[in-house]
Amino acid sequence: MKPLGSDQTAIQYLRYKFLGEEPLKDFIGLRPDTLCNYKCVSCKQVKGSCKTSEKEFQDILAEHGRQRVICSISGGEPLLTNEHFLRVLQHTRLCSTLGLYPTLFSNCHDLDGRKVEMLLEAGLKRLTTAFYGPDAASHDKWRGVPGSFVAQYRALKLICEKKRESRQEFELIVSMVFFRQNFRQLSEMIQMLGDIFGDEIDRLDFFPIKEYADLYLSEEDVDYFKGELLPRLLVQLHSYGFDVAGRKLQEILEGNPEDGVYGILPECCYSSHTSLYVSGHERLIYPCGYMSDYAERHPESAVVLGKVGEKLDLSKLKTLPMPICQSLCGPVVKGHNRRAQRAVEIMQAMPDLEQVLRLPSYENQLVLRLRREYIAMRDEKAFYRK
Numbered sequence: 001m002k003p004l005g006s007d008q009t010a011i012q013y014l015r016y017k018f019l020g021e022e023p024l025k026d027f028i029g030l031r032p033d034t035l036c037n038y039k040c041v042s043c044k045q046v047k048g049s050c051k052t053s054e055k056e057f058q059d060i061l062a063e064h065g066r067q068r069v070i071c072s073i074s075g076g077e078p079l080l081t082n083e084h085f086l087r088v089l090q091h092t093r094l095c096s097t098l099g100l101y102p103t104l105f106s107n108c109h110d111l112d113g114r115k116v117e118m119l120l121e122a123g124l125k126r127l128t129t130a131f132y133g134p135d136a137a138s139h140d141k142w143r144g145v146p147g148s149f150v151a152q153y154r155a156l157k158l159i160c161e162k163k164r165e166s167r168q169e170f171e172l173i174v175s176m177v178f179f180r181q182n183f184r185q186l187s188e189m190i191q192m193l194g195d196i197f198g199d200e201i202d203r204l205d206f207f208p209i210k211e212y213a214d215l216y217l218s219e220e221d222v223d224y225f226k227g228e229l230l231p232r233l234l235v236q237l238h239s240y241g242f243d244v245a246g247r248k249l250q251e252i253l254e255g256n257p258e259d260g261v262y263g264i265l266p267e268c269c270y271s272s273h274t275s276l277y278v279s280g281h282e283r284l285i286y287p288c289g290y291m292s293d294y295a296e297r298h299p300e301s302a303v304v305l306g307k308v309g310e311k312l313d314l315s316k317l318k319t320l321p322m323p324i325c326q327s328l329c330g331p332v333v334k335g336h337n338r339r340a341q342r343a344v345e346i347m348q349a350m351p352d353l354e355q356v357l358r359l360p361s362y363e364n365q366l367v368l369r370l371r372r373e374y375i376a377m378r379d380e381k382a383f384y385r386k
């Protein structure tokens with residue numbers, strides 16, 4: 001079964017707000033280290049080796065994990081060496097044993113058929129990989145490594161093959177990273193991915209690069225994107241059945257330059273109440289992966305929830321989102337926060353909310369009590385639901 005998403009986030013937020021109880025998590029990010037074989041133009045990660053023990057990772061998963069909690073394993077490149085691969089296998093197996101939903105972000109450069117099979121056998125539920133261009137000339141340039149297009153293309157073919165053969169639940173997500181210098185090639189990227197891998201890709205995704213002025217879309221770029229490119233891309237995406245990707249693009253572009261181009265954040269970061277992100281090389285725990293990236297460059301102003309092995313300081317959540325989140329946070333998180341905000345608004349309007357929250361099985365009670373409102377919300381405001 002898939003994770004619950006923004007409804008669960010909203011319920012946990014209300015529990016925290018009204019009862020002061022530590023919210024249960026629905027997302028745990030594990031970044032053991034930041035070592036990588038690529039040099040992507042959009043990546044400013046500082047390289048660092050893992051200083052967190054397996055036992056400590058296991059304790060974190062055991063303490064905060066439960067059924068359907070997403071565990072996202074990333075890096076750096078999490079499959080960089082055989083040792084890395086074995087660690088990913090170990091984490092994936094542990095997640096499966098605990099009932100979590102293990103997912104992996106990888107450039108898949110060295111993935112072979114046997115490794116894909118082993119990951120699937122370990123219970124991997126989702127793999128996300130990214131493309132920066134429709135061909136070797138552009139992709140390799142932005143990835144910073146000659147041969148990366150060929151390697152990733154080959155790996156994607158293998159993954160699709162093994163996915164077809166496997167009967168288990170497994171999602172393949174391919175993300176298109178775009179920025180000022182490559183967004184005009186999005187149509188070719190969609191065609192390349194749609195024509196060859198369209199049947200096996202469960203979700204095509206877009207990842208706009210923010211924060212770095214040299215990669216940011218200018219106002220003119222956004223005008224062109226919205227006015228000319230987007231209508232064509234929506235038709236193209238629809239022809240491959242990638243309608244969710246089309247909606248995502250619209251969500252990304254609904255912002256305006258004053259709001260930071262890629263859309264304004266809600267007043268509260270609901271996601272941070274239900275997520276945590278472990279940076280293994282720093283031995284620190286952040287509210288989200290964006291904050292972890294930001295902390296590498298601005299350690300003095302980032303929000304840290306605690307150190308590995310120590311109790312988390314939840315009072316820090318009250319300061320989120322920070323002004324800088326406007327340019328850090330992705331449209332996915334913004335959309336999730338907006339959906340959670342809407343669910344919170346609906347729930348807060350319940351006259352007996354506090355009593356319901358005090359019921360022993362408060363989550364079930366809430367879902368039951370709010371079913372009618374949720375249905376109304378879904379029917380009238382489809383935007384707030386998946």
Ligand code: SF4
Binds near residue numbers: 039
């Ligand atoms: S593959 Fe990921 S971690 Fe490696 S350089 Fe690219 S963005 Fe950074």
Ligand code: SF4
Binds near residue numbers: 265269
């Ligand atoms: S960047 Fe800020 S708003 Fe976005 S998820 Fe992280 S803490 Fe929340």
